[in-house]
Amino acid sequence: MAHIEDKTFRNEVLTVDGTQYTRCVFQGATLVYAGGDLPTFVDCRFDNVALQFDGAAARTVSFLAGLRDGGFSVAVSKIVAVIRGRKP
């Protein structure tokens, strides 16, 4: 896992898979997750950050959207509830 410390990312597009960020600042940045190793953020600050998905992560989001349209909205709602930290 890569380590990045005390860095400021301003208006950049970053792929965050498998990276540990420590005391970093993200201003106007776009964080891209592709489904790889989970990134970690330690004592970081986020300001006006956008999320994007690529690869397997993008396909996962599309799969869930397709389930919702295909009559599995209840299942999708349960997964969303787990993400929010609520009981499904």
Add this chain to the structure above:
Amino acid sequence: MATLQNETFKNQNVVVDGHRFERCTFTNCGLIYEGGELPTFDRCKFKSVNIQLAGSALRTTQYLSGMYQGGMAKPVEAVLTRLETTGADLTGQRPRPYNPVYTGTNWGRLAGYSGLLLFVTVLLLAAFFYGLQYAPFNQVLRGDTPRPLTVQRTYNIMPGLPVELGETYAEITAAQKDMLNSYGWVDEANGIAHIPISQAMDLLLEQGLSQAQ
């Protein structure tokens, strides 16, 4: 992509990545998606199935959960809200650049447009030839006032001739011929008369120019 047709899955877990299911039946099954190639379900039946995520797909939900809990609730919530309410693209990716190889050809629409164009062309040609036949270019349009180019203009190119109607060239020359071939007074007071021109020409030849004068 592997295609499964008319299969029945019962009391089992099925990994669905990269599969196309046609007219399959799933009863009391777990459908597992791992983040691979998206599966498709065509005319399938589902009874008591649950959705399970594994591998990259599971990590994706864990990533979203971690970001949501770690101070990125707002952007994550935007993704989740759209996921619950619409089936629109939520990946946030840029659209794939246009590539004509993947668009295919809509022969039906092409035929329709071609037919319409042909019909309009035939219509215009028919209108053109119809107009040409019944209203040729050299036909003067009827109206109360004549067109400027067709107004009768009188040009007095021979001022000696009278312009009154009725006097023809034959009548005028006939009067002149009568005068040339007859006797008459030119100036009676001074004794000047005129004789027929043929006689005058004979006198001229006989007596010469000085005598004739």
